[in-house]
Amino acid sequence: MAALFSMVNPWASVFGILGNIISFLVFLAPIPTFLRVYRKKSTEGFSSVPYVVALFSCALWILYGLVKTNSSPLLTINAFGCVVESAYILMYLIYAPKAARLRTLASFLLLNVAAFSLIVAVTVFLVPQPNRVKVLGSVCLAFSMAVFVAPLSVIFVVIKTKSAEYMPFSLSFFLTLSAVAWFFYGLFTKDIYVTLPNVGGFFFGIAQMTLYFCYRKPGTSALVLPTSIDDAADTAAAAEEAADQAVAEASASSHPAVAMLTVSTLPVLAELQKMELEIGTPTPRRGYIKAF
Template sequence: MADGLFSMAHPWASAFGILGNIISFLVFLAPTPTFLRVYRKKSTEGFSAVPYVVALFSCMLWIFYALVKTNSSPLLTINAFGCVVEGFYILLYVVYAPRAARHRALAFFLLLDVAAFALIVSVTVLLVPQPSRAKVLGSVCLAFSMAVFVAPLSVIFVVIKTKSAEYMPFSLSFFLTLSAVAWFFYGLFTKDIYVTLPNVGGFFFGVAQMTLYFCYRKPDTSALVLPTGIHDVSTETAAQQEVELPEGTHPAVAMLTVSTLPMLAELQKMEQEISSPTPRKGYIKAF
């Protein structure tokens, strides 16, 4: 498949590679409404840039792996697109984040996406023999994918604890599960264990998330507005100070554990709402 996305010599692998590209393309674009909101409001509204930095690092790793392997066009194309999208998200975050958050995001970006990636490239190129590079780099990608499996476990625990699936959108879980299936079969037909194994976990976590959604989803009732702040303000003034909670942020990774990172930002926001000792000023919508 070095000549393009589709190869008559490997029709099934090519078909699932193209399908994985299409689904992952849509998943990568999932945070677009959130960042349009950030652009309009000129504020990041308190969410973290960490999931996007990690997603960019994952895409960079898989691009390097695809280049070393030399015959993985589907991996190369979708993760190249992912690098562009995640890079744009990070740039927009840095522009509109408060100074402290901006500095943390830049520090994490330099540490992971610049220093750590440069170290991996240097070690692979300078110390690993050519015949073993794909195997060593694939093992690094696999280890990184397994390391972030803890994220969906955290999401599941929070959903069970709060008995609410508000911050675990079904549509995203569904498409991430489809993405895991597509990339699993791509890895299976190309005999690439480093692609196959992470997406086994991605599939089971995706199914678990969808199951929890149906168990803990709440019916959409009337848009009742409840005050949450304890402030010496009049009702009319408080009504004018309504604070809309930030929309869901869904960083996505095409070739990582595909149901892992897209939930991180939602989990962070959810935990912040649960553990915050002081109620937010303003109003929130009650569902």
Template structure:
């Protein structure tokens, strides 16, 4: 593209590329919350390192693609930053990961980011003439750019199995939607199919992740008023009701679709008379232990 991507004779492509850089900057920073959590817990828990290893490989490929294509400084700047931040993430993961996960991460890194990238570099430079290098390398970048968007879905089975979105990076998914839109527009305006097409898939897979989060997200627990009578009395609802039972009593909550309002806590209190039991009444006390008193708690009748 004559004049480069900053040529304001092509304002649409320039603005789309700048927007893509800005949004992608936040995409790369989105996992910071995850790693702060890892740092506080001193363990990676159920988080996977695959997205970060794949993202590092994709950024490396896109830097190589921008250098081979030339006149693509917008691709160089953001992917240079991406390589740096993904390297930091991988190092942090290795520090706090358990031994087995650490070994897997190192294996992924050397297979993908070292061996595979080195192979792509050698094939591009020595197996293709200069006129065909951009097409070959662009095709490789297209495939692995899609892998970056798909890689967070590696936890989809964990989410479905546990019905929990604890390990689903929804913030990252939302940023990827915005990034996919910006870079699709950039590829469209610069007529670069290797930038445009992977972002179609990126938009789709990111929307799938957000939909999965919305489906399995658990609503916050609602707090019921203390009693039906106190619900309309303002401050009285803040005082929980405590039910005192004898030491050998067993409380059974009645099974009913009606909520048992007013019961926030059940406390077992030792009866005062117990301290007055003398030696000759010990046999009777032992018999009382074997046959505990059963108390049923039922819902209050509707008013």
């Protein structure tokens, strides 16, 4: 923690540490999804796109932090993000069916190997040293802004269905806090490439929380009493299955932009889109990723 704090710019250090703590929690948000995957020994149709994109985003910000120097908060949280997202992808590859596994490997090689290697090569061999921070910062900014459309998909779903079922309030709240922390970190370090993406992240977070209160539906489902022991067993099994699916779908739809949340999160984890993801099991709803 000492490496993250500097008396030269204490406010930047404070918000950098705060951003690390909140983003740490956001990165761990998909754990319920992968506990379900481990328990069921199946990915059940979940998409790996948010995790592949989140890994790419973290790698980009690490490269930016290394080139810029004196960016310990960016390096620490994105290094943690790389480890976590890699673990998610590995577990996905273990339990996904062959077709989904091949798609995941293809997207990983294309984005995290080919595209990232190209960016590194261009930065090192073609861009003069004085311009590297500007070029890499512009790439990170463009990538983060591009994924801003990710939260739009879940917002449209909420408005269309008039239900906030697939937009957990806690996730939107922490993503908004993360955007605020990283915005002030960028502001105090005079880093426009960190500041700008999180302006959008803040407003998207506020919009999501507002929609949640507009469309949330308190539990009002009628209680149907079973008429036999068999009915009771069926009802209990159905309720347990519905609860498991709801948790998994909420977790899948929440990640990151994930997403993906490091510095440009609601853009990053997020996900990074306009890549719309299928969330949940067979239900063809769309989710968002979180990003930094």
